[in-house]
Amino acid sequence: MTPPRALLRQMFDAAVASAQPALCVPPHLPSPDALNGGRLIVIGAGKASAAMARAVEDHWTGPPDSLQGLVVTRYGYGAACERIEIVEAAHPVPDRAGFAAAERLLAYVAGLRENDFVLALISGGGSALLPLPAPGLTFEHKQALNAALLRSGATIAEMNCVRRHLSAIKGGRLAAACPARMLTLVLSDVPGDDPVDIASGPTVADPTTCADALDILRRHAIEVPAEVRALLESGRGETVKPGDQRLARNEVRVIAAPQQALEAAAVVAQNAGYAPLILGDAIEGEAREVGTVLAGIARQAALHGQPIAPPCVILSGGETTVTVRGTGRGGRNVECLLACAVALAGQPRVHALMGDTDGVDGIEETAGALIGPDTLERGRALGLKARDALANNDGHGFFGALGDAVVTGPTRTNVNDFRAILIER
Template sequence: ICLISGGGSALLPLPGEGVSLEDKQAINRALLKSGATISEMNCVRRHLSAIKGGRLAAACHPARVLNLLISDVPGDNPMDIASGPTVADPTTCADALEIVRRYAIDLPAGARALLESGRGETVKPGDPRLEGVETHLIATPQMALEAAAEVARVAGITPVLLGDSIEGEARDVGKVMAAIALQVKRHGQPVAAPCVLLSGGETTVTVRGNGRGGRNVEFLLSLAVALDGAAGIHAVAGDTDGVDGLEEVAGALIAPDTLSRAWAKGIRPRDSLDNNDGHGFFEALGDSLVTGPTLTNVNDFRAILIS
């Protein structure tokens, strides 16, 4: 019985032939800073592993394997949850090399040799060693959004589910969400206030500054800048496991007075955004969202309340 959730990639490392743990850690850090999607990162990680990409399930053959998965990835594809140690992987070493090239990731010699030689190939669909594998998704981002929507309905607030697999640069998603919120506020479209815009998924951050970032706080800081203090709009965003980026902070909150309070403290919001310093920004305002470990992980959660 395999209980697998997000974070499994980090908790179950077994580097492939000629690759050290330090090599994989360095490659992973570079991918996180590059703006690569979670699917792209997982493709590379699977092909540099000796246990992911279906290899653990293959090692269990001929035993029956029952997968119970908690999804933290857009689209809930089992091969991307913890880099798919117990499911087939249709992607290839060539795909991984293309991703590395696309984002200009510097590969150590051993890792490059593993990919270029094809020795890092994963277990493919139709492999007889996977015939006894059964997979069930027991918690997903969509389930979290539906639960939040029910809470909103009980409170007399109309929920609008915008999607459970929204990706892209966090700051760009923030701008788009601000435009939707302002359309609701000004024109009552696509629904009238009071309402709450709910969304999930996993955005990315291309790191250009040296601040204390995280995709949810970067999203919120961009959202606040774009809203420019619009009345009656509040928002919360956080990683459902309680850790946004590398900080033991789930995310943060914004309100119509977020920017004015920052300026009063001598903090320039746009400068904080340019420096990828979302955590520093919200910590200074006392608006960080600290939950502690939630013991689950169904990706990011975002809610924008329009009153």
């Protein structure tokens, strides 16, 4: 039988592979006949957008000179393309390269012809990669706000609601500026798979309001500059709303999502003789609290065979949050996993892997980590206290010292967090 750690890694790799753009983009490409003499213009933003662009080039059957485009992705997540320009920028805290790319992208679509066909490739990470501020705000305002949101404990939907209302390109504004037909292909990295929350919905109508954004800032005690508050209070930051005729020629399709990644992992578990149980693909909450709850479920399964009997694997996805109070290296998946390990307290026969399918947990170039029954004991042997590391938001430091980090490099996809708890017979 495959060792638990190796099997957990196989499940994670299968989850990532199931959402590769080379698999999920080609079935949705428009036919050359649909262009009606126009051009296929590819635009996009996100960690997977360059790989999505490469999939377009590899499978486009129309004339090569009918294809062109501009896509922005995270540093290190580029892909070799001949006719689609790939620009790299910073994530999760934006930089000037992203600012310039967003300016170019907005001007690019505004200059297109009505008979062009725009293919928008959107994936998680696009919010930070398109940091073009609303009139009256500066790039520095957006940069500081992004950093504050990441530390606040706000959910991804809450963060992106605020971002949309302070942007010149998100919340449907990119599509509204485009005179051409548009098909938006989305890789979901958010609980619920709502396209408006993926990359803050640059091509999607937004039902939320400036008042909603203000309420989020208030509830999470996020201090903002006077210019930001004034823009929201005046309503000048309102986004493009459902029913707006400027988006009438835009179709939106979610082509990959966390559920399919969990199902791919479940197949690997089943083939290895472990019964899979998918708890859900949209689990949210404070990472350490989710980890504690998952540990309780795993302990019940190990001791009492409920809600599933060993040998089994308990799978879940979604996106937890971390309210940063310490000075550690962060990472919501490793924080969730460390809390799980603490709560399990060395429970025999229980192993787990938690990681981000984009290969980056927080700001570390590490996807996540693994635990087993001996994790806390091995930590103590090195002078590491798991509870202290958790209090300091230093999951990456703890697991890195143990050699238990999961490092994938750029996966060039993004379907959110992956959590697997394996319980041996």
